[in-house]
Amino acid sequence: MTTTTITATRGTRTLDASAVAARTTPRPSARETLVQTMAMAWRALEKMRRKPEQFFDVLIQPLLFTAMFAFIFGGAISGSVANYLPVLIPGILAQTALTVCMATGVQLREDMDKGVFDRFKSLPMARIAPLAGPMVADLLRYGIASVLTLLTGLAIGYRPGGGVLGCVAGIALTVAAGWSLAWIFTWLGTLARSAQAVQGFSMAIMFPLTFLSNAFVPAETLPGWLQAFVTVNPVSHVVSAVRALFNTGTVTADVGWALAGCAVVIAIFAPIAVRSYSRKM
């Protein structure tokens, strides 16, 4: 046989198993992994298109929380709503990104319970593709949530000093941070027994991460022991970095810390998520 691809032999009467066996590869190549990840991203986008209710969280939270927090806490924390907005908007942005992360884990768990995952597992595909694919599609959700939060802020009087460039950079950093942290929730998704369990674990991680940070209140007002946690919380670095980008258009050292934190999270959680997924079932 002179043909080299499996499909080219379709239609011939004989199927030479030894030849097919000889053509197999021991592991997926980087190119195959990329193609498979993008195919899985396409699948996730199709699902989003068909079930727009999935966008509920990324639409409601930015609108509701931004307005609610601004008018409730504005006077108490910063003296006025207008003074609070430069503090609040980056904080809300971080919180919204984390909520989207949480949904990533829950949806993965729900998805993995379906019969179709049996097929994904039985195919010669990279084990990271079913995890990374939906996360690529989720970039859209992070984008929508971030832009919507900023727009809501603008509507109620926020005027970022960093200008368009500062805002674009701030949103890009938020999306990057959210995407990196999502690996933690993806790992939880591969680990937990049910979607409800993922939801529960995720809440237990998300609330301390957002509220025990400088997202909504200045860290100086907190007791010392709490300040210690707040300063090491990666969310604080993201929030500080985004604040500087939004409000003054400056790139601070926090950007570096935030990105380093993201890299560490990916380096730890992406491999253990893939391993946990491969072992499941």
Place this chain on the structure above:
Amino acid sequence: MTELSAVRAEGLIKEFGDFRAVDGIDLEVRQGEIFGVLGPNGAGKTTTLRMLATLLPIDGGRAEIFGVDVRREPHRVRQLLGVTGQYASVDEDLTGRENLWLFARLQGLSSARAKAIAGELLERFGLAEAADRPLAKFSGGMRRRLDLATSLITRPPLIFLDEPTTGLDPRTRGQMWDVIRELVADGSTILLTTQYLDEADQLADRVAVIDRGRKVAEDTPDALKTQVGESTLQLALESDADVALAAGVVRRLLGEDPVLSPEAGRMNVPLPDPNRAADILIGLREAGVGISSMSVAKPTLDEVFLALTGHGTDDAPRTEAA
């Protein structure tokens, strides 16, 4: 020169906690044959198949697919296999066409090639009309056909079919059988599990009977059936009092005792040849035994089981693990 076996498994073991779902099963499937794994629910058929398909870790023993070690080189093994599960493993949220396109892409076909193959397979499996409808509107048979089509995208040399016709109506079952025969004619090797002796009989070249995680028999369907008789004559007598008399007639004509049913006045007579049924009926009339109903049936899996294991299929654990 001996040809490479499609499947060679030795002493396969799978444990779920204290429960041994698969307890030392050996299998050898030759290239180009249909090999049936027959057994009741919970016998360990699906678990065995899932281990061979790299979907479950192998706890003991070893397995090779076309000479490739399943445990050591799962990625290679996955390139040689198509798996169609008991429950259709297709994406419920996509259309049939989208499913085929996605799985073709995942297996390295270009987008254009994936589209072409999706079209071909939809046509071949009679799904062209429904191709762009969401799967929620598919019938069970259509789903099963799409599932099988999905397994054939790269034309794998070995195809695993896990209870391919369970829950299908007789017409769809017949269509499924035709498709399976075509695949073998095209040069594929097939390993299928089934609960139906009839299905194994129709399709399989050789059959392994699995009970409680162990292989209790392996032979051609014909040889298995002769162990329990070609068919069974089921009789209901007009009067319960005639049972002993009727049993005597059967013993005299066939040299074997009939199996008495728990219900009064009923008995099953294993027949070496269905034509002997007439002899029995004539013998009973001559002896003056009245019959209220009779039928000739092929042996059921239950009877094969009883013959091979000494217990019926009902005694086995009900739920198929994993």
